[in-house]
Amino acid sequence: MYPYSENARFDIDYYCSHHMPWVAGLLGTTLKGWSADVGLGGGAPGSKPLYVAAGHLLFDSVDAFKAAVAPHAKAFADDLTNYTDGDPAVVQISEVRASS
Template identity: 55%
Template structure:
């Protein structure tokens, strides 16, 4: 299985509406990609590694799929709709990482 992590970099002007992300955006993604999506989750950044340090990412979303191919096939047809929804919850551009789930 693979995990698609959508990382939203933090900066002084970064905004992120976690309520919208969890209640509207993730369900939209799930509906569009259908059964290919095994699970999804979201994390809100709290702090960096040093005391008083801001988190590197204001938020992260994680999507689990069986394979890179299943993700690409399910996501590609809906990429524009999903990307267009970003303005409804954040003002930062996400960074995407696809990882193999070890263990």
């Protein structure tokens, strides 16, 4: 999740068409799915979003995530400057309890 900042650049087109597919390719079949979304606004009408964008990676377990990402963490971080000059991503590991 990338925190929103009034003056930060975030190239959502690059993020969606290049960064996330590249990440997915490096993670291979351990990655069960991915998505990316762009923040449009906060809860109050007309307010700014808390996050400008979020990328979601789906794995079978936390251990699978760690094993797949660790060898590529530096490369993923090095690509940040290609799509943002804002704060680095906030990482949260979650468990999907429901989806449609």
